[in-house]
Amino acid sequence: MSAPTKSKDTLAAFGGEPAVPRPLRTLVWPVITDEDRAAVLQTLDGGPLVSNVDGESPVTVLEKRWAERCATAYCVGTSNGTTALTVALAAMGIGPGDEVIVPALSFIASGLAPVHQMAIPVFADVDPVTFTLDPAAVAAAITPATTAILPVHLHGHPADMDPLLDIAHRHGLAVLEDAAQAHGATYHGRPVGGIGAMGAFSLQVTKNLPTCGEGGLLTTDDADLAGKARMAREFGEVIEPGRDRDYISYRLGWNHKLSSVQAAFTTSQLDRFDGYQAARERNVTTFLDRLSELPGLTVPTVADGSTHAWHILRFRFDPDAAGLPGLTPEAFRRALHRLLRAEGVPVSRYQLMPLPDQRVFTDRVGFGKGYPWAAGTPMPDADIPVTRRILDDSLTIQKRHLNPAAGSALARYADGFEKVWAHLDVVARLAAA
Numbered sequence: 001m002s003a004p005t006k007s008k009d010t011l012a013a014f015g016g017e018p019a020v021p022r023p024l025r026t027l028v029w030p031v032i033t034d035e036d037r038a039a040v041l042q043t044l045d046g047g048p049l050v051s052n053v054d055g056e057s058p059v060t061v062l063e064k065r066w067a068e069r070c071a072t073a074y075c076v077g078t079s080n081g082t083t084a085l086t087v088a089l090a091a092m093g094i095g096p097g098d099e100v101i102v103p104a105l106s107f108i109a110s111g112l113a114p115v116h117q118m119a120i121p122v123f124a125d126v127d128p129v130t131f132t133l134d135p136a137a138v139a140a141a142i143t144p145a146t147t148a149i150l151p152v153h154l155h156g157h158p159a160d161m162d163p164l165l166d167i168a169h170r171h172g173l174a175v176l177e178d179a180a181q182a183h184g185a186t187y188h189g190r191p192v193g194g195i196g197a198m199g200a201f202s203l204q205v206t207k208n209l210p211t212c213g214e215g216g217l218l219t220t221d222d223a224d225l226a227g228k229a230r231m232a233r234e235f236g237e238v239i240e241p242g243r244d245r246d247y248i249s250y251r252l253g254w255n256h257k258l259s260s261v262q263a264a265f266t267t268s269q270l271d272r273f274d275g276y277q278a279a280r281e282r283n284v285t286t287f288l289d290r291l292s293e294l295p296g297l298t299v300p301t302v303a304d305g306s307t308h309a310w311h312i313l314r315f316r317f318d319p320d321a322a323g324l325p326g327l328t329p330e331a332f333r334r335a336l337h338r339l340l341r342a343e344g345v346p347v348s349r350y351q352l353m354p355l356p357d358q359r360v361f362t363d364r365v366g367f368g369k370g371y372p373w374a375a376g377t378p379m380p381d382a383d384i385p386v387t388r389r390i391l392d393d394s395l396t397i398q399k400r401h402l403n404p405a406a407g408s409a410l411a412r413y414a415d416g417f418e419k420v421w422a423h424l425d426v427v428a429r430l431a432a433a
């Protein structure tokens with residue numbers, strides 16, 4: 001056997017040539033064009049730099065465009081996705097002692113937002129295929145203190161909104177969609193963010209619709225909620241076109257405004273958003289088609305009637321299906337993590353633990369004196385076996401595939417997976433060690 005052949009066939013962890021050349025391991029995101037630069041410079045030179053001027057501003061332009069894109073009547077810009085969630089909860093009147101049902105698998109902000117409102121997050125398990133709130137787990141978590149459900153369209157896949165809305169309707173609960181990862185995804189033909197009473201989006205740089213820093217957007221069809229959200233965003237004042245600012249705070253408010261420069265950048269990105277998403281759809285489905293051939297590897301799928309924003313790609317691993325009985329899923333995942341990384345496939349874990357295991361919740365680190373938990377008597381968190389299993393047996397690809405030109409890199413990532421799968425005996429030995 002000649003040396004070059006050997007080096008290509010040998011796993012990179014044992015001295016072989018990595019499947020993914022170095023430049024393809026990190027791909028630029030966000031993609032920043034001259035149009036984006038011009039939009040920012042135009043705002044710097046022409047203003048308005050404040051976001052609460054009377055009349056049109058970069059913020060109102062973006063709000064109008066995003067409301068149209070989500071088919072909602074209103075959109076309210078905020079300083080980030082987390083404040084979009086808290087401003088929405090404030091507008092919906094969620095407060096001390098209220099229980100808000102949140103998926104156990106999400107980014108920390110989904111669990112912190114209720115606490116910011118002095119409400120109590122109650123964590124429910126997720127579906128093993130879509131990774132979004134399991135309606136049966138939600139139904140089981142409801143108590144007389146429950147006032148809201150906070151479904152997260154995790155990784156870009158819409159939560160199963162019809163049964164969730166049904167439960168909410170029966171119990172008189174508010175529904176706030178956390179759409180921070182799911183810009184443009186649809187559920188039964190409707191864009192996410194326009195399905196519950198309100199939807200919260202993040203414009204943080206790594207999200208599918210980015211700004212050049214931090215930003216958020218809130219969508220709703222309800223004029224009253226939109227008005228209250230605007231008040232919560234700006235000191236509790238009424239800021240309306242054509243109305244003189246009276247400097248009176250009518251409600252509890254914060255300063256959670258979106259800045260003009262951030263809005264101008266995102267509006268420019270929005271011009272290319274649908275084109276980028278179409279490219280992503282092609283690149284990702286080609287990639288997943290190849291990976292779906294590998295035994296014991298479950299690729300993300302799309303539920304009937306939904307479209308996926310493909311913000312994060314999560315792969316689950318089953319040692320039995322891979323023909324490696326006797327390995328635990330966790331040991332299999334650890335070995336794959338090490339070998340795939342060595343090949344240059346940028347897999348990583350997304351969330352190291354379920355939200356309820358985070359110290360802020362186990363230690364009840366809130367506002368002090370036990371609050372917000374002291375404001376209610378929440379039942380103990382339910383079992384979340386599905387969330388735990390998912391975190392044990394899966395890895396993700398983040399950010400790389402967002403670039404519309406990611407196709408060739410994803411092909412090399414698939415090479416890396418296939419190479420590791422050609423050495424499952426090595427994986428088994430490593431996992432058992």
Ligand SMILES: *Cc1c(COP(=O)(O)O)cnc(C)c1O
Binds near residue numbers: 080082083107202204
């Ligand atoms: C990013 C994210 C948020 C928070 O958005 P920020 O803009 O970072 O504050 C909330 N929920 C989910 C699911 C997210 O991924």
